[in-house]
Amino acid sequence: MADEDGIFWSATEEPHPARDLSRASMRAVAxxxxxxxxxxFAEDGFVADPVGPSMFDPEGHGHHGRTAIAAFWDTAIAQAERIEFHIADSFAAGDESANVGLIRTFLGDGSCMDAEGVFVYRSAGGGLLHSMRAFWEVDRAMATLRQAD
Structure with missing residues (x-):
């Protein structure tokens, strides 16, 4: 069942700083x-979504610093009409949390797409994220493109 913000969380509810930050990140996006x-994000934080070269990051170096993270939002996230997170499991260790599941993106033309993957969040301490790295495959996600229900 989704919470009020479009997060379908089936994973452990055990508190952990990185897991808690991952949920805060998902809530803000949703x-x-x-x-x-x-x-x-910390001032020197970064986002790699997806990790490696992609249409959002041709060089595959990630988006470093809050200005670049904000630009990534404008290029990638803002294009969605709605985004849902379906998290099946979450593994926290050290200062990181790896969430397993899918991100369902609804587009303005009535279509949607699922990006299945592992989404890794690293705490910088002080209630901030050092990084968010999303391991998903563009071709696999594009193969799910369909009209939304």
């Missing part, structure tokens, strides 16, 4: 709150 999402 609400469309760019300012809250960018503010979760």
């Amino acid at each position: 609400r469309g709150d760019k300012q809250a999402w960018v503010a979760l």
